[in-house]
Amino acid sequence: QVHLEESGGGPVESGGSLRLVCTASEMTYCMGWFRKAPGKEREGVAAIAIDGRTQYRNVMKGRSTISRDDAKKELYLEMNTLKPDDTAEYYCAADVFGCYNRGSFYTSEETSWGQGTQVTVSS
Numbered sequence: 001q002v003h004l005e006e007s008g009g010g011p012v013e014s015g016g017s018l019r020l021v022c023t024a025s026e027m028t029y030c031m032g033w034f035r036k037a038p039g040k041e042r043e044g045v046a047a048i049a050i051d052g053r054t055q056y057r058n059v060m061k062g063r064s065t066i067s068r069d070d071a072k073k074e075l076y077l078e079m080n081t082l083k084p085d086d087t088a089e090y091y092c093a094a095d096v097f098g099c100y101n102r103g104s105f106y107t108s109e110e111t112s113w114g115q116g117t118q119v120t121v122s123s
Contacts, residue, residue: 022092
């Protein structure tokens with residue numbers, strides 16, 4: 001089990017930007033960011049493989065950038081042009097699967113999760 005801790009969330013106005021940071025006890029081959037809004041199912045945002053290959057789900061495609069620094073054991077999500085619909089708890093995940101499957105990264109019971117960081121976008 002990988003220990004993950006997210007930070008960087010908070011309140012932001014519509015159109016603003018945030019940078020989420022996930023500190024990991026270890027980095028895994030494929031890692032990702034997910035989010036869960038009240039009353040909705042958890043959904044994937046972006047994933048990144050150990051070689052830096054990335055993929056994005058449509059929810060924030062073009063408005064977010066995922067990156068990783070394995071030396072620092074950190075995963076990042078840069079988000080811009082935020083909208084009220086982006087309001088959610090954002091989770092970092094390790095041992096994500098499908099990093100090389102176009103648009104179809106996924107999690108399993110082997111996936112480790114952080115506690116989440118709340119992002120609230122006001123209109």
